Amino acid sequence: MTAAIQVNAVEKSFGNVSIIRDLNLSVAKGERHAIIGPNGAGKSTTFNLISGYIKPTSGEIRLNGEVTSGLRPFEINRRGLSRSFQVTNVFARMTVWENVRCAVLWATGHRYAFWKNVDNLPEVKQRTAQILDDIHLTHRRDVPAGLLTYAEQRELEIGITIAGGASVIMLDEPTAGMSHAETERAVALIRRLTEGRTLVIVEHDMSVVFGLADRISVLVYGHIIASGTPEEIRGNPKVKEAYLGEEVD
């Protein structure tokens, strides 16, 4: 079976500085895959490479078997990959409803249509309502996204990411800055909403990582030093030494 995401020998350097060195990563379809690593290890850069935000200096990235390295983000998105951002990245002046609806439009085939009334598209309406219900923001539907609380904005961020129905979902630190209770809520939300899809998640909270992930990859200085099940990662001496220390026990 072809992997959902296949990263082969990807390098990324900015000038002389090499950020990602010989990156190899394979995420199977339907797998929940966490990428962990110390600050500055290149986790977000890895996300940016896979989602097309930046282009690799060399190497190859495949999405469901198709080469996507070199494609623009919207081209990759149309092929079934959707990502969230570490820093909330929503449409601040538009309402919660409009935010989610915009993310539904391309996937429902309405593209750049200027001859259809957007309020008159039953499928779009129903899907948007469903997503809002899923992220528990129905009661806030008419509030501009910029006025939401931080936790609500993070939920909206997830909502926008999943709204298009992409088969591969990438979440960049979805619980960053959340309280314990909010984190629990968010994890339950992520677990439910990514059911049956491939999930790649960057996360600092180890309880989230080990509770959620089927497989974990450990990224250190732009290189994946270990990849395996949570148990394998826990027991891996290289990982302990490089990153986790005593934290895992």
Add this chain to the structure above:
Amino acid sequence: MTNAVTPAPAMAKAESGSALSFYGIWLLAAAALVVLPLVFSSGGSLTSFSLIGISIIFALSYNILLGQTGLLSFGHAVQYGLGGFLAVHAMNAVASHNWPIPLPVIPLMGGIGGMAFALLVGWVMTKRAGTVFAMISLGIGELVASSSLILRSVFGGESGITTDRTSLMPLFGWTFGPQIQVYYLIAFWVMISAIAMYALTRTPLGRICNAVRDNPERVEFIGYDPHVVRYLAYMFAGFFAGIAGGLTAINFEIANSAYLGATQSGLVLFSAFIGGTAYFFGPILGAILVTYLQLGLTSVTSVWQLYFGIIFIGIVMFAPGGIAGILMKHRPLIRAGTLSAVIPSYLVAAIPTLAFALGIILTIETVARFSGGDPINLLGIPFVAAAPTTWAAAAVLVVGGFLVARITWRRIAEAWDRAATVARDRGYLA
């Protein structure tokens, strides 16, 4: 989290009621356009209404860029002017060949002209938003405006190209010679264009334009190419600007290089911004006000552009949402029934603010007319620019007005805070 309990039934009621009031507003607007010349039938007001109508279309087309898509253009008059030139050439061609094309169709030619030019230059221009787009639009504006003086066969040089709107075939007995017939032609296009541009905002493309305005980066991750979105928006804006240009050509029976220039581009930015770019109807208010002021002020003072500048700076600094923004700020207060709490503070502030404004006007006019000119006439009171008493009066009004007004402005802010808190508690304000 008081918003969590926003009364749901109230919202549902608002939705069903808004459909009725929505069509009501459009019908009302159409009725107003029909009735207006019957109420004010002098030749002067007909001319004014015609010009206002054209600038409404022009300002709305500009807002497709600025308010809807977040593109700041300094060269929107290019599409407007080219539309005007194409309309004039079309009229002359139709007249000389005796083609059976009536005048009301001509603005469409203007629109096609504006759109064709946008199609041509737009792809390169809209690659980036922000400063890059603004600078390129400025450059294209200068390029076309200066070309229009050089390419005489197309643009007619300094004198421009004239036409005769009555030389086309009459429609139902209308020759479009009298201004009233031209007015109704313009009014017809104002309605059509306004409805079309409003409808555009309610399409998938229109919504994505807003998303591109708010966050072009994120748009790329929901499947859209912001470049394509900007390009399409630019073409639509060009189309409706061209219609406005075509109507101007019909109205004046001439197209010249002034149509394309930076002044015209500045004026439309001005109208849209003063009216408020965040709401669809904002530029309509702006176009009405700016055109009215432009027509009215030029006959009263020689330094009318200075007043425009002051108004513009005032809006940018104190009410960046424009007139529409100010009006819409009151909506939650009206709904919550707390508007009456702020009205008295407005009335109190109005008197010293007016005094302050009069002081500034008096100062400006004194400076402008010091070395000659008509005596100043302010609210029927004559002032002599060279008289020290006038200077003293101006100083007292400016300084005294400002000091008192400042206190009353603070009162407004306090009254506002109280009213907004109540509105928030009642769930009408996020």
